[in-house]
Amino acid sequence: DVKVTQSSRYLVKRTGEKVFLECVQDMDHENMFWYRQDPGLGLRLIYFSYDVKMKEKGDIPEGYSVSREKKERFSLILESASTNQTSMYLCASSGSKQGGGELFFGEGSRLTVL
């Protein structure tokens, strides 16, 4: 079974704190993604990575950064959390050789910033 694991399901942080969201995939996929899910706004792409140490900005990268030191791990970093970053964060991966564009998602990390 393919698996994308997000280490923290629920987090509560204070404004200004640094937040790390970790994601690990076991499918040897080249591509990894971080999305943010908000009611009425759907899934919005924050950052993606198509190779180790490579990253590209998505549609809403402001206030976020990412790190991909190993192929299986993709981290999302909030340098200074703000209340408008309260959201559900979804990690996904895909293999470029698969064709078809299937993304495999983790179960999400719900972040609350107080």
Add this chain to the structure above:
Amino acid sequence: QQQVKQSPQSLIVQKGGISIINCAYENTAFDYFPWYQQFPGKGPALLIAIRPDVSEKKEGRFTISFNKSAKQFSLHIMDSQPGDSATYFCAARGGGATNKLIFGTGTLLAVQP
């Protein structure tokens, strides 16, 4: 031009009825159109997908209808069941090796027994 517009935002259907969710796009370079299904507390999962050279694709009770000239596609769920209650997202891929998808805003479907 990169948006995918999805409607309705929510939908209530009686058991056994047909659920229909619509999406529209502008970018003619999109080359792949999947639908994802998300149950509460879970991440989205691929349900069914279509390429623009096909007008319809059916998998069990789920059918995608694709109208290339109108730049619209829709998901039809026949004989809707309470277990189909979930959030549905349409999406479109812009091409290239990274499989970057643009998602619609989602439709919350409730199938009443």
